[in-house]
Amino acid sequence: MSRLLIWTLLLLTLSAPATGAVLPSAEEIQRLGARMYREGILPDGQAMKAFVSNDVAVDGTAFTCVSCHLRSGLGSVEGEVVTPPTNGRILYQERKPYIKGKEFVPSVANYAKYLPVRPAYTDETLATLISAGVDPTGRSVLSVMPRYELEDRDMAILIAYLKTLSDRPSPGVGKQEIRFATVIVEGSDPVAVESMVTPLQFSVDRKNSLAKAAGVNERVARMGYNMLGDLHGYTFTLTRWILKGDPATWRAQLEEYDRKEPAFALLGGISPGTWEPVHRFCEERGIPDLFPVVDDPVLSDTDWYTHYLSRGVRQEGEAAARYLHGMVELIRDRAIVQVIRDGRRGRALADGFRTVWAETGHTPAVDIVLPAGEPLTAEALRQAVAGHKPAVLILWDDAGLINPLGELMADPSRPGMIVASATWLGSAATTVPEALRAPLFLTWPYRLPQDDKRYDIAARKVLAGKRPDKYDQVILRQSYITQDVLGRALMMMRGEFYRDFLLDTIGMMEDMYYPLYERVSFGPGQRYASKGCYIVQLGKGENPQFEKRSEWVIQ
Amino acid sequence: MKAAVLILAAALLGSPGLAADKPAGEGEIAYIVNGYRYDPAGSGGDPDTGHSLCGTRCNAISADSVDYMMGGGWEMRKLAADREIVIPLDNPFMKGNCICTVDEFLARRSTRNQTVREGQ
Numbered sequence: 001m002s003r004l005l006i007w008t009l010l011l012l013t014l015s016a017p018a019t020g021a022v023l024p025s026a027e028e029i030q031r032l033g034a035r036m037y038r039e040g041i042l043p044d045g046q047a048m049k050a051f052v053s054n055d056v057a058v059d060g061t062a063f064t065c066v067s068c069h070l071r072s073g074l075g076s077v078e079g080e081v082v083t084p085p086t087n088g089r090i091l092y093q094e095r096k097p098y099i100k101g102k103e104f105v106p107s108v109a110n111y112a113k114y115l116p117v118r119p120a121y122t123d124e125t126l127a128t129l130i131s132a133g134v135d136p137t138g139r140s141v142l143s144v145m146p147r148y149e150l151e152d153r154d155m156a157i158l159i160a161y162l163k164t165l166s167d168r169p170s171p172g173v174g175k176q177e178i179r180f181a182t183v184i185v186e187g188s189d190p191v192a193v194e195s196m197v198t199p200l201q202f203s204v205d206r207k208n209s210l211a212k213a214a215g216v217n218e219r220v221a222r223m224g225y226n227m228l229g230d231l232h233g234y235t236f237t238l239t240r241w242i243l244k245g246d247p248a249t250w251r252a253q254l255e256e257y258d259r260k261e262p263a264f265a266l267l268g269g270i271s272p273g274t275w276e277p278v279h280r281f282c283e284e285r286g287i288p289d290l291f292p293v294v295d296d297p298v299l300s301d302t303d304w305y306t307h308y309l310s311r312g313v314r315q316e317g318e319a320a321a322r323y324l325h326g327m328v329e330l331i332r333d334r335a336i337v338q339v340i341r342d343g344r345r346g347r348a349l350a351d352g353f354r355t356v357w358a359e360t361g362h363t364p365a366v367d368i369v370l371p372a373g374e375p376l377t378a379e380a381l382r383q384a385v386a387g388h389k390p391a392v393l394i395l396w397d398d399a400g401l402i403n404p405l406g407e408l409m410a411d412p413s414r415p416g417m418i419v420a421s422a423t424w425l426g427s428a429a430t431t432v433p434e435a436l437r438a439p440l441f442l443t444w445p446y447r448l449p450q451d452d453k454r455y456d457i458a459a460r461k462v463l464a465g466k467r468p469d470k471y472d473q474v475i476l477r478q479s480y481i482t483q484d485v486l487g488r489a490l491m492m493m494r495g496e497f498y499r500d501f502l503l504d505t506i507g508m509m510e511d512m513y514y515p516l517y518e519r520v521s522f523g524p525g526q527r528y529a530s531k532g533c534y535i536v537q538l539g540k541g542e543n544p545q546f547e548k549r550s551e552w553v554i555q
Numbered sequence: 556m557k558a559a560v561l562i563l564a565a566a567l568l569g570s571p572g573l574a575a576d577k578p579a580g581e582g583e584i585a586y587i588v589n590g591y592r593y594d595p596a597g598s599g600g601d602p603d604t605g606h607s608l609c610g611t612r613c614n615a616i617s618a619d620s621v622d623y624m625m626g627g628g629w630e631m632r633k634l635a636a637d638r639e640i641v642i643p644l645d646n647p648f649m650k651g652n653c654i655c656t657v658d659e660f661l662a663r664r665s666t667r668n669q670t671v672r673e674g675q
Contacts, residue, residue: 330648416647513625
C-alpha cells in the first residue's frame with residue numbers, strides 16, 4: 001500500500017467518523033473493509049445481515065457490494081441497468097445529469113443521464129443509505145439494493161474503505177500518458193515474440209497517431225474527443241520487460257522494472273515455460289496482466305489480476321472427457337486407458353481429462369505413464385490393449401504416436417476409439433494415414449482453420465502491410481484479441497483509469513467473435529476467455545481438413 | 556508447442572481445396588441446423604442414444620452466422636429452408652445415420668465495402 005494512502009487512512013482514522021466509533025489501523029481498514037465489501041463478512045467473521053424488499057432477511061454473503069458496484073467501486077453497466085459508483089471520491093461529490101468536462105462524449109453522456117441527481121454524501125447520509133436504503137434526497141433505493149444492519153464500528157470501517165476505492169490514479173497513468181509493458185521471457189522463439197508484440201505495438205502506434213493528429217488538427221481533435229473523450233489526447237507507451245535466468249530470480253527483476261517504469265497493465269507477454277512468477281507478482285501488486293501467450297496458465301478460481309485466453313492444453317483433456325461422457329452408454333463398463341507422455345504438457349492433458357471424468361461420475365481411467373524421451377512403441381500399445389481391453393485409448397503424446405498406432409490398427413482387439421491432441425501432433429496431424437482416420441478423434445481448441453480464414457482480413461490489419469507469413473498465425477491472432485479487448489475497455493472506462501476498473505470493465509464486455517477462438521467470453525471474475533474445444537476427425541484425401549465431430553465443447 | 560501449432564495451422568490454412576480459398580463469388584455451403592433425428596439404418600442402434608449422439612453430430616455441422624459476418628467481408632444468401640440432409644453418425648460404437656434439418660446458405664466473400672485489399 002502506498003505511503004500516501006496510509007497517511008490518508010490515518011487521517012481518516014484520527015478525524016473520528018460520524019458514527020463516533022474508533023477505527024482500526026489503515027491496514028486493518030483495508031483488510032476488514034475489503035472483506036465486508038467483497039465477501040459480505042463482518043470483522044467478527046459473521047455474515048453481514050442484509051434485508052431485501054425492506055424486511056426480508058438474507059445472507060449478506062449472497063448480496064455483496066462487489067457484485068453490483070464491482071471491485072473498483074466504480075459501478076457497473078449491464079444493458080440499460082446502471083449501478084452507480086460507490087467509491088468515496090464520487091459519493092462525496094454532488095451528482096449532476098452529466099459528468100463535468102465530458103458533456104459531449106456520447107458514451108459518457110448516455111451513462112450520466114441514467115443516474116438521478118443527488119447532493120454530495122456525508123458520512124451520516126452514507127450510513128443512512130447503507131442501513132436504511134434512503135439516499136440524501138429522501139428517495140428509497142430498496143427496490144434495487146439491500147440494506148445492511150451494521151454496528152457503528154463496522155459501518156465506520158466500511159465507509160472508510162469506500163473512501164479508499166479508486167481514489168487516486170493507478171501507477172502508469174500520467175496526465176496525458178498511459179504506460180504499458182509486455183513481459184518477454186528470455187529463450188522465447190523470436191518469431192513468436194514478434195508475433196505477440198507486433199499487434200500490440202500497432203495498437204499503441206495507432207493511438208499515438210490519433211493523439212498527435214488531434215494536437216495539430218482541430219477537426220481531428222473534435223472527432224477524437226467525441227469518440228474517446230479525454231482518452232483521445234493520451235499517448236501510450238509499450239516497454240518490454242525481459243526476464244532472464246532462473247524463474248526464481250524473476251520476482252526481483254519484475255520489481256526492478258516496476259520500480260523504474262511502472263506500467264498500468266501488462267499486455268500479452270510470452271514464456272516458453274512457466275508463467276507462475278509473473279502471475280504471482282501481478283496478483284500481489286494488483287497489476288492487470290492481459291492474455292499472456294502461455295501453454296500452462298495458472299489455474300485459480302479466486303486470483304484476479306491475470307486474464308488468460310484459455311485454460312491452456314488442459315482444456316483439451318477436459319473437452320475429451322465431456323465428449324466421451326456424451327456417449328458413455330456405449331462404453332458401458334469397459335475401460336478407458338490414458339497413455340501419458342511424462343512432462344508438463346502430458347500431465348496437464350491427462351489431469352484435465354481425469355478431473356472432468358471424475359466430476360461426471362465415472363470410474364477413473366487407467367493411466368500409463370511413458371517416461372520422457374522413451375519412444376512409444378507398437379508393442380507398448382499392444383500390451384496396454386491386451387491388459388485392459390479398453391473401449392477408448394487416449395494417447396497424450398506427440399507425433400511419435402502415429403507409426404505405432406498405425407501398427408496397432410492391424411490388431412483385431414484394438415479399441416474402437418482413439419483420442420489424441422491435434423495441437424500436440426502439430427503438422428504431422430495432416431499426415432495421419434487414411435486407415436487410422438476413422439477411429440482417431442482429435443482435440444482442437446481453436447476455430448477450424450478453414451473457417452478461421454474468414455478472419456484473415458481482421459487479423460492482418462494489425463500487420464499494417466507486413467507479410468503475414470513471417471508471423472506465427474496463432475500468436476498473431478491471440479495478440480490481436482489482446483489489443484482489441486484493451487482498446488474497447490479503455491473506451492468504456494469514462495476516463496477512470498484505475499487498474500481494478502480495467503478488469504471490471506472487461507468483465508462487463510459482451511461475448512466477442514474474434515479470430516482463432518470460436519467464442520471469447522468475459523464476465524465478472526472470469527479469467528479464461530475461451531472456454532471451448534472441438535473434437536475433430538481428419539477428412540479424406542492427401543491434404544485432409546479437420547471435420548467437426550462435436551460442437552464447441554464448453555467447460 | 557507453439558511452433559507445432561503454428562506449423563499445423565499453416566499447413567491447414569495453406570491446404571489446397573479449402574472452401575475459403577475459392578475465388579470470390581464461388582462461395583461455400585453453410586448450414587444452420589434446426590432439428591435432427593436418428594435413423595438406425597438397420598443397425599439396431601438404440602434410438603435414444605442415437606438421438607442424443609445425432610444432436611452432437613448435427614450441431615457439429617451447424618454454422619454460426621455471426622461467425623461469418625464478424626470476420627468481415629462475407630455475406631450469406633439463403634438457398635433452402637428446412638432441408639433434410641443425411642450424414643453418417645461416424646461413431647465407433649454405433650452405426651446408423653443422422654438426419655439433420657437445416658437451412659442452407661451460400662456463404663461467400665463480398666466484394667462490396669472491401670476495406671482491405673487482397674494480400675494486405
